[in-house]
Amino acid sequence: MSFDPATLSRILTALTLGFHIIFATIGVGVPVMIMIAEWLGIRKQDPHYILLAxxxxxxxTVTVAVGVVTGTAIGMQLSLLWPSFMKVAGQVIxxxxxMETFAFFFEAIFLGIYLYTWDRFKKPLYHWLFVIPVVIGSSASAFFITTVNAxxxxxQGFTLANGAIAAIEPIKAMxxxxxxxxxxxxxxxxxxxxxxxxxxxxxxxxxKGKGGEYHxxxxxxxxIWGLVFAVGTIVVGDLSGKFLAKYQPEKLAAAEWHFETKPQADLLLGGTLDPETQEVKGALxxxxxxxILAGGTTNTEVKGLNDFPQELWPPLYVHYLFDLMVILGMYLAVVAGLFILARAWxxxxxWNPWLLRxxxxxxxxxxxxxxxGWMYAEIGRQPWILRGYMKTSEGATMSGDVGQMLILFALLYAVLAIVSTSVLLRMFRNNSPELEMQKRGIQQ
Amino acid sequence: MSLEMIGITVLWIFLYGYVIVASIDFGAGFFSYYGKITGKGEIVNKVINRYLSPVWEVTNVFLIFFIVGIVGFFPDTAYYYGTALLVPGSIALILLAIRGSFYAFNHYGSKTSNVYLFLYGTTGLFIPASLATVLTISEGGFIVEEGSQIRLLMDQLFTSPFSWSVVFLALVSVLFISSSFLTYYANKAEDREAEKVLRSWALFWALPTIFASFLVFVSMRNHNVEHFNAMLNSSWLFVVSMAFFLAALGLIMQRKAYGLAFLFVMLQFASAFFGYGQSHLPYLLYPYITIHDGVTSSVMGEALIWAFIGGLVLLVPSLVLLMKMFLFDAKYVKGQN
Structure with missing residues (x-):
């Protein structure tokens, strides 16, 4: 089987993003947890929380390193694999x-300071202060880069006439x-x-039987924070549904196999689709x-796919991606909720083993x-790379060498995945919390 | 100053920043590996690790900043360079990725591994070689536009004496910049043995740096005579560069004022780098892109400049803080903190 450069570029971009997003997600979220843990440790004067942080x-540090290098990769691949897209989009976005590079710069500087100054200050609060710019920087990076995807x-924020871009408004585009x-x-x-x-x-x-106070x-x-963020994610997910219904209805319709525009539209979970008759079997x-997802009431009219020319439909298998994402999100909320309930009542x-599992x-x-979620976001936007303006195939490189690069990068990511995992495992196995508490003279 | 001049000046300053910071970093990686295999590891590595650990991520950002910035200010570059550089760019990327991650694995992981150190050390030489090649390509003659196809002429690139002289210059510059900085750093750390080794390296790489610069200068004449003549017009900058080099060399030879010597090395490269850059204008890529026709709209350009000013207001104090705490904190440098 042979693919054209555009398809290969999509695969390579998907590979890089799919790998990078693991580390980017950790890179955005973990600093927040570190900040909370160290703060609790200082406020309660509890060395367990400090050790946790x-x-x-x-x-x-290890995940951040992989995040940095894969982030560099995607930053450069945007231009290497999508030169035509970047030429156009670069003018507007x-x-x-x-600004993302600034945010990251800011984060990198303070992360360096934070990591190397644990015992350098008399007042532990000063050390804690250095994690705040890390949190701000990483979340700001996520913000800026997500505006590009948005x-x-x-x-918006430009006009396109005869292939020339004019009337650019950078803030409006952002x-x-x-x-x-x-x-x-x-x-x-x-x-x-x-x-x-x-x-x-x-x-x-x-x-594994390490049930100390620390754990x-x-x-x-x-x-506790898992529950807070899970509820937050679900609420925001609901807002995303309302956004899609209004601004990108074909994406929502494809996710829900919703063909006819109508009110009282049903939500389908799972099932199989007959593309000819547009009939869905076996769905919940x-x-x-x-x-309700689209507009808050059952009377909201939801646009169906039949209102759009078929060549502009996203692939319909996004339904499964969307459903699975939603179910997993709900699962996380339920598990965190059960744990909190168990603790309260x-x-x-x-510490029930099934709950722990x-x-x-x-x-x-x-x-x-x-x-x-990212697969749904990206595949659900197809066939567009810039919705309404540029198709994905028009944005790609025409180089014939993408295939070889795909193999090279796949190897690189495989090596990074294996080595980073083993480094992390070794790092924590050779220095267990029990051992470290002993060394630091913390009561277990 | 026009928008495009502000844009390219800012970007060039950042690229210069990258050249200095990355050279120190690349060279340090090489010396660290070299020290390990020749048994001089202990002394040099201690110095190198204390410098590198907190700073390495910052290095990468200079490069990303330059790439994002040039695509922002001059979107045409994404199209031409992006298409032509898929293969060399990807290879440079993979080297950068290996280097960055294996540094962290080696440093933060619980055991040091010779394989990690080898990868870290050797990529430090390949990366500057491959990145310098982009400057070679910008001189024209290696990228051709045929209809809607843009191609990189790999064979010509690999057989061009000009291209190889640039690679040679990149390598020796990395080693020279790095060893002169580390000499200063070792001296500050009062690590006499490391200082001795590093100083001899700095002296060793000094003359090849100048030799390589002349080589590039001479082969430029054959490759791109227009740029060569433009360089002659700003030849005073290269003379200044030479003067700074001699001053630096003199200080290092007399074991005096290593900090000042390194400052002179920085100025030596600054004047040569800006002489080169200034004479390269208006072309970003001979003969396809100039800063005048490739520049982005004035609205976007101004937005980028404001963002840049805002960013500097945030970053400069942060960087000063970082340097105060690690590079110039006497206690930290000596390993007492």
């Missing part, structure tokens, strides 16, 4: 791309209709996923729920939800 920060979905819900969704889901990954590691240790505090902390039907269930599963599942 210390250990999280140590693991974070260069501002946030440019722009690809709902471009704050396009997709920006608020997309940014909020990216941030909330990154915080959620990071909290769950940290919780999963902790729950795993407890299951219990860590799990309670991550689960939630009557009127799509209308039935204390003996707080569900938390362990929640870590990887949260990351899968992130991947599915």
């Amino acid at each position: 210390r250990r999280w920060a140590r693991g974070f 260069a501002l946030p791309l440019f 722009f690809m979905n709902t471009p 704050f396009n209709p997709a920006t608020p819900s997309k940014v909020a969704h990216v941030l909330a889901s990154s915080y959620l996923t990071s909290a769950f990954i940290l919780a999963a590691i902790t729950a795993w240790s407890i299951l 219990r505090k860590a799990l309670r902390l991550t689960m 039907v939630l009557p009127g729920a799509l209308s 039935k204390k003996k269930y707080e 569900s938390i362990v599963a929640g870590g990887p599942l949260a990351m899968i939800a992130i991947e599915l």
